[in-house]
Amino acid sequence: MKTYLDCIPCALKQALDASRMAGADERLQKKILDEVCRLIPRFPLNATPPQMGAEIHRLIRNLTSNSDPYKKIKKDSQRMALDMYPELGEEVKKAEDSLAAALKIAAIGNVIDFAINDSVKIQRELEDISSHEFAIFEYDKFKESLAAAHTVLYLADNAGETVFDRVLIEEISTGKELCYGVRGAPVINDALEEDAKEAGIDKSARIVSNGSDAPGTFLESCSKEFRDIFLNADVIISKGQGNFESLYGEGYPVFFLFKIKCLPVARELNGNVGDLILKQEG
Amino acid sequence: MKTYLDCIPCALKQALDASRMAGADERLQKKILDEVCRLIPRFPLNATPPQMGAEIHRLIRNLTSNSDPYKKIKKDSQRMALDMYPELGEEVKKAEDSLAAALKIAAIGNVIDFAINDSVKIQRELEDISSHEFAIFEYDKFKESLAAAHTVLYLADNAGETVFDRVLIEEISTGKELCYGVRGAPVINDALEEDAKEAGIDKSARIVSNGSDAPGTFLESCSKEFRDIFLNADVIISKGQGNFESLYGEGYPVFFLFKIKCLPVARELNGNVGDLILKQEG
Numbered sequence: 001m002k003t004y005l006d007c008i009p010c011a012l013k014q015a016l017d018a019s020r021m022a023g024a025d026e027r028l029q030k031k032i033l034d035e036v037c038r039l040i041p042r043f044p045l046n047a048t049p050p051q052m053g054a055e056i057h058r059l060i061r062n063l064t065s066n067s068d069p070y071k072k073i074k075k076d077s078q079r080m081a082l083d084m085y086p087e088l089g090e091e092v093k094k095a096e097d098s099l100a101a102a103l104k105i106a107a108i109g110n111v112i113d114f115a116i117n118d119s120v121k122i123q124r125e126l127e128d129i130s131s132h133e134f135a136i137f138e139y140d141k142f143k144e145s146l147a148a149a150h151t152v153l154y155l156a157d158n159a160g161e162t163v164f165d166r167v168l169i170e171e172i173s174t175g176k177e178l179c180y181g182v183r184g185a186p187v188i189n190d191a192l193e194e195d196a197k198e199a200g201i202d203k204s205a206r207i208v209s210n211g212s213d214a215p216g217t218f219l220e221s222c223s224k225e226f227r228d229i230f231l232n233a234d235v236i237i238s239k240g241q242g243n244f245e246s247l248y249g250e251g252y253p254v255f256f257l258f259k260i261k262c263l264p265v266a267r268e269l270n271g272n273v274g275d276l277i278l279k280q281e282g
Numbered sequence: 283m284k285t286y287l288d289c290i291p292c293a294l295k296q297a298l299d300a301s302r303m304a305g306a307d308e309r310l311q312k313k314i315l316d317e318v319c320r321l322i323p324r325f326p327l328n329a330t331p332p333q334m335g336a337e338i339h340r341l342i343r344n345l346t347s348n349s350d351p352y353k354k355i356k357k358d359s360q361r362m363a364l365d366m367y368p369e370l371g372e373e374v375k376k377a378e379d380s381l382a383a384a385l386k387i388a389a390i391g392n393v394i395d396f397a398i399n400d401s402v403k404i405q406r407e408l409e410d411i412s413s414h415e416f417a418i419f420e421y422d423k424f425k426e427s428l429a430a431a432h433t434v435l436y437l438a439d440n441a442g443e444t445v446f447d448r449v450l451i452e453e454i455s456t457g458k459e460l461c462y463g464v465r466g467a468p469v470i471n472d473a474l475e476e477d478a479k480e481a482g483i484d485k486s487a488r489i490v491s492n493g494s495d496a497p498g499t500f501l502e503s504c505s506k507e508f509r510d511i512f513l514n515a516d517v518i519i520s521k522g523q524g525n526f527e528s529l530y531g532e533g534y535p536v537f538f539l540f541k542i543k544c545l546p547v548a549r550e551l552n553g554n555v556g557d558l559i560l561k562q563e564g
Contacts, residue, residue, distance in 0.1 A: 005311050009295035016287055026327070029287050034323035041316035045308070 077160025109164020157240025359442025391446020439522025
């Protein structure tokens with residue numbers, strides 16, 4: 001997905017949030033915003049938003065000497081989500097269609113995203129899971145692809161969300177070779193190997209680092225091992241907006257599973273902010 | 283008031299809105315954002331937000347060759363407000379305390395501000411005027427100053443809001459020499475002489491251009507005539523955030539009358555977004 005002009009003020013706001021999260025004082029926060037402003041004219045509109053995000057967050061980590069500004073928030077999200085895990089499992093068990101329920105839980109887990117909107121309250125979202133419906137739900141296509149698949153690659157999004165992903169992975173992993181792809185280095189609140197392990201993903205899937213510090217999936221910045229897994233997977237499930245923004249339109253038959261959090265992505269899909277999405281490209 | 287770091291992403295968003303309003307195509311919008319990004323590092327934190335705003339909007343008018351991008355919106359606001367004028371007058375007439383009612387109407391009129399939030403709906407605000415209370419209301423001080431005043435300067439904010447100002451001006455102008463200060467050239471949706479005249483302000487006050495194109499009041503950028511009026515007025519009433527942001531902390535005994543529209547201003551006054559304010563500096 002190309003960068004919308006609306007992504008630019010939003011990127012600056014995110015840079016400010018991240019600088020504060022990294023403990024920068026006001027003077028350093030201003031220096032960071034100035035440096036981000038110097039970066040922006042170098043990005044053409046056909047770059048994707050996470051390409052800009054990758055450079056911005058690299059710059060913040062360098063200027064603040066904080067290699068993982070979101071560490072505490074990630075820990076908190078993981079703890080909150082782990083507390084909810086038994087309840088999530090119950091929701092799937094009592095559902096008529098357990099796969100559809102697990103997909104919905106994984107999509108709702110996508111609201112754990114402090115990078116985009118720290119006021120979104122996952123607890124409120126989960127109070128009544130049944131009241132949420134997918135706005136785009138290519139369920140039959142997904143079931144068919146999954147039934148025929150031997151290898152599945154599941155692209156993680158945020159820490160905490162990992163626990164919600166586990167619920168879906170447990171539902172679909174039987175008889176498959178399932179890889180759970182995480183970021184290779186800290187960026188925003190994106191999940192790392194340690195988060196996936198803590199969420200218990202390793203009980204049903206192989207956790208694989210993508211080798212990249214981008215808040216999305218750019219094959220050219222990923223390790224060869226990850227690229228091979230990506231290019232040979234029978235089914236790819238991509239969680240979150242960062243992965244969507246970097247992969248949508250690139251021609252891979254990925255199933256995108258997420259909640260729309262901003263107007264540019266809503267426009268891209270003719271949807272609305274807040275919509276739950278399960279959609280395959282093409 | 284100094285620029286908060288949060289003002290920077292907001293200024294970029296406003297620049298994008300203004301570029302679209304000015305009819306710029308996507309390529310020109312990007313060029314404008316790039317130029318604004320190049321401007322930002324040159325602004326120190328002790329500049330006020332409207333100083334940055336003045337340069338940004340000047341840049342947009344130049345790059346788009348559109349000398350008044352908000353012309354249509356201003357016209358629409360004026361028409362909407364003029365339609366409401368009889369109803370506003372009735373509200374004052376039926377109030378127990380007509381001065382307090384006129385102050386409230388003038389403050390509520392401050393939601394006509396498309397530059398900051400185009401989704402704010404004045405109509406909704408006005409449905410039940412009595413339900414709005416001032417969060418800061420230095421009414422006794424205001425009444426005393428006004429009673430002792432011979433000359434009053436009223437600093438206008440936006441087009442449309444002028445009609446709400448007229449209601450207050452009619453309430454306070456008897457026996458005073460009242461000047462209504464407007465911008466000297468188009469900037470955002472700020473009121474100009476023609477808007478003040480169309481609102482009927484000239485029936486009770488002398489309309490004076492401040493000679494400046496800044497979206498606030500910087501005496502050094504104003505005409506000598508306006509500066510003299512400002513420095514000699516017994517009472518100054520300042521409408522809107524732009525005037526507040528440029529004058530608050532400058533040491534003049536101005537009464538600020540407005541509705542808080544963003545977090546930085548809320549922080550400056552220990553208030554909340556949405557609060558109605560009548561407050562004298564110092």
